[in-house]
Amino acid sequence: MRPLRRLAVLVLVLLPAAAWALAPPRFPGPQPRARPGASGVRGYEYETRYFRQRLDHFSFPGVGDEDEAAAFFQQRYLVGRGGGWAGPGGPIFFYCGNEGDIAWFAANSGLHRYYGESMPFGSKAKAYNNSKSLAYLTAEQAIADFAVLLTDLKRNLSAEGSPVVLFGGSYGGMLAAWMRLKYPHIAVGAFASSAPILQFEDIVPSTIFYDLVSDDFKRESLSCFQTIKDSWKVLDEQGNGQDGLLKLSKTFHLCQTLKTSGDLSDWLSSAYSYLAMVDYPIPSEFLMPLPANPIKEVCRNIDSQPEGTSILERIYAGVNVYYNYTGTVGCFDLNDDPHGMGGWDWQACTEMVMPMSYSENRSMYPAYKFDYASYAENCIKSYGVRPRPRWITTEFGGHEHTTSICALQLQRTQTGCDIADGSQRYQMAHACTTWLVGSDRRALDNVTTLSQRSGRRVLG
Ligand SMILES: *[C@@H]1O[C@H](CO)[C@@H](O)[C@H](O)[C@H]1NC(C)=O
Ligand SMILES: *[C@@H]1O[C@H](CO)[C@@H](O)[C@H](O)[C@H]1NC(C)=O
Ligand SMILES: *[C@@H]1O[C@H](CO)[C@@H](O)[C@H](O)[C@H]1NC(C)=O
Ligand SMILES: *[C@@H]1O[C@H](CO)[C@@H](O)[C@H](O)[C@H]1NC(C)=O
């Protein structure tokens, strides 16, 4: 299951900076700072195909009004090769796309409308123009895309009898779980890795994600945790001092002089969150080239500087592990976001309202309490759209997870636990959790048997 564990990206509430020096939890955007040129998984062969997909699954344009150009778009999908499929009746494994370009990480992203090449209206500029053109960027539409595509594909392959198992990580894992709930006749089960399907409203404490990130640092070293916790204030003070921003830019080897110290705080905060998400015991290259146990390395760098080293120099030494492990980065560009974040920002401002706070004591961040009013205000300012914070739980459930989810036989497993050992009930919602969603136990057993027999997965 290792490839799945590597998908643990996500969660992400993007908030424009607020008054406080460190912007409110603004999470690892959906598209982590991927290295330019990062390509697909080695040795993974696939074929690229396109499918003419309907823009709006939930309305019926009149025949005369059905403007071909705007009513459909070309959806890109990949078909795994090199394995040999068992053929009609053989199981189909369907990877639900994420909030990213499919080419960024061939086996894990893509396929999702409005990301990568699967762009409605013919271009990104048009699709992302305003709230009207973005209106079709929703999880419901994305899941309906998958349902239509799978049904059509199975018909084309004369494989109507093939069981389908969905899988996905992070946001893609949420889609897999939700799709299984909504389309049980299409998929016999779903594997949802690191899928924060309960990170809505007050189902789990809004501080939980950053508390767990902080725990990871504290577990490595208390002084490392404390140095990070103390650094925000120092950073803020230095930023406000004479030539402060220039000095900070030098200390952190930035390419350009900072405009606000908040930009630097965001950049540091993102690094800590990503580190927690990919704190694998083996070297990895998913987000960035990193050593095994990267948090241990970061803390070692922070702690091992000679006596008299300032807090900010320690922080620089630590974060270098994340942003410059190869030692080849000349200077840091804080605006380096090759994939753009617009899509997730929109989703966060409409359906995906995930309250995120920093707790006062347990976290290593400055205390911050999620404030829906200012969140909504920013969305109205940015997109002219008002979020619907209760929609996801209305559409997919969540509050009654102990009953409804159990009734649906969602099983929690402890495999692929990326951030903490999900021992508490509350930790079920966050990135560490892996859900198995399936109501038809026998059909799932069948899939296991069938895939063991054919030895390969079919569609990735
Ligand atoms: C964006 O929308 C505005 C207002 O409707 C329109 O005038 C403009 O042509 C659109 N731009 C693109 C790139 O579609
Ligand atoms: C199924 O076949 C039709 C006809 O060749 C094609 O237009 C369509 O794109 C195919 N569906 C998928 C999901 O590839
Ligand atoms: C990256 O690491 C190398 C080698 O340690 C160092 O010389 C360089 O200054 C670092 N880059 C930045 C931006 O700090
Ligand atoms: C945090 O710790 C301080 C000092 O120990 C204590 O006074 C305060 O009540 C704690 N806050 C919370 C929210 O637990």
Ligand SMILES: *[C@@H]1O[C@H](CO)[C@@H](O)[C@H](O)[C@H]1NC(C)=O
């Ligand atoms: C299991 O697969 C066999 C064919 O291989 C099929 O006849 C049977 O109906 C399947 N059982 C379930 C529960 O899907």
